[in-house]
Amino acid sequence: MEKPWLSVIVPCYNGERWLAAALQSVVDQKDCGIEVIVIDGSVTDASLKIVDSFADKLLIRAEHRPDLLSWTAKTNFGVEQARGDRICMLHVDDLWLPARCAEIRKWLSTQSDGVMHLHPSYIIDESARRLGLWRCPLPAGGSPIPAHMLIERLVVQNFIGIPAPTIRRDAYLSIGGLDNALWYTADWDLYLKLAAIGSVYYHSTPLACFRVHKDSLTVSGSRNNADFRNQHQVIVDRHADKLSPKARAEILPVAAASFDLNTALAAAMAGQFAPLIKALASILTLGPRGIRRYFYYSRVVDRVFPRLRALVAGRF
Numbered sequence: 001m002e003k004p005w006l007s008v009i010v011p012c013y014n015g016e017r018w019l020a021a022a023l024q025s026v027v028d029q030k031d032c033g034i035e036v037i038v039i040d041g042s043v044t045d046a047s048l049k050i051v052d053s054f055a056d057k058l059l060i061r062a063e064h065r066p067d068l069l070s071w072t073a074k075t076n077f078g079v080e081q082a083r084g085d086r087i088c089m090l091h092v093d094d095l096w097l098p099a100r101c102a103e104i105r106k107w108l109s110t111q112s113d114g115v116m117h118l119h120p121s122y123i124i125d126e127s128a129r130r131l132g133l134w135r136c137p138l139p140a141g142g143s144p145i146p147a148h149m150l151i152e153r154l155v156v157q158n159f160i161g162i163p164a165p166t167i168r169r170d171a172y173l174s175i176g177g178l179d180n181a182l183w184y185t186a187d188w189d190l191y192l193k194l195a196a197i198g199s200v201y202y203h204s205t206p207l208a209c210f211r212v213h214k215d216s217l218t219v220s221g222s223r224n225n226a227d228f229r230n231q232h233q234v235i236v237d238r239h240a241d242k243l244s245p246k247a248r249a250e251i252l253p254v255a256a257a258s259f260d261l262n263t264a265l266a267a268a269m270a271g272q273f274a275p276l277i278k279a280l281a282s283i284l285t286l287g288p289r290g291i292r293r294y295f296y297y298s299r300v301v302d303r304v305f306p307r308l309r310a311l312v313a314g315r316f
Helices: 019-027 046-053 071-081 100-110 147-156 169-174 186-195 225-242 245-269 274-284 287-298 300-312
Strands: 006-012 034-040 059-064 086-089 116-118 121-124 130-134 166-168 200-202 208-211
Touching: 006 019, 006 071, 019 034, 019 046, 034 046, 034 071, 046 059, 059 071, 071 169, 086 169, 100 116, 116 186, 121 300, 130 300, 147 186, 147 225, 147 245, 147 287, 166 169, 169 186, 186 225, 225 245, 245 274, 245 287, 245 300, 274 287, 287 300
Parallel strands: 006 034, 006 086, 034 059, 116 200, 121 208
Antiparallel strands: 086 166, 116 166, 121 130
């Protein structure tokens, strides 16, 4: 069998509500060089039956691994099993747009050195209605993003949607993949590790959809505020030494304010609004330049406004 150029890793746990749509979005690429690996830990065989229904449309296989409890462990296992030189993570509730893989092939034809290629994602609701565009605060084009720029901005906030990156498999494996101890920030940690070892490219065309809904891991897992805040703090503790002394002085206060607001917004989703006052105060202490930097680097408007739209519509 010809070696695939791209391996799509799909961690799954009781994902039958969304899985067929996610897999169909891969079918819609009309690219026979893609393999799909579904790592399923579900308690029923409903998801496995959906995978079987795509056997005549995709080069697809499923691994039933109830022993792999986290999405990070499932993803790491999938990457180990992958045959493609490039890998993508596609969660069961997310989607690709039809032209995605054709665009990636174009990028790789001239930028094959990249350890990671990125693009914006639409944020969609449970009915796949587009709520907004989630962009990265990065320059797009044919040149790699300067590593110091990417790391400085990424330390403040993870602005990369899970369905967006295309990653070189050997680079993923060389840095140890996703950290299983990080239920919320493992992908963020991964991107910062990749940024430190090779070229990363950003392309301005949105090519995927990131779904927000009340059953998502972000919502269900963020109810312990102390743990949620600690997941963010780990990122700074691990990656602050990648910043120059001048950048640390400028960036770390912005990152701390970003973490405060993220934690406060998570608390507000659970009906606790008091932390919002403290978080807003911490942003104000940054001063005009720091506030501008926070809003640009964090993409907070891109991330929060679509969720508010979904909340008002009763879809979140």
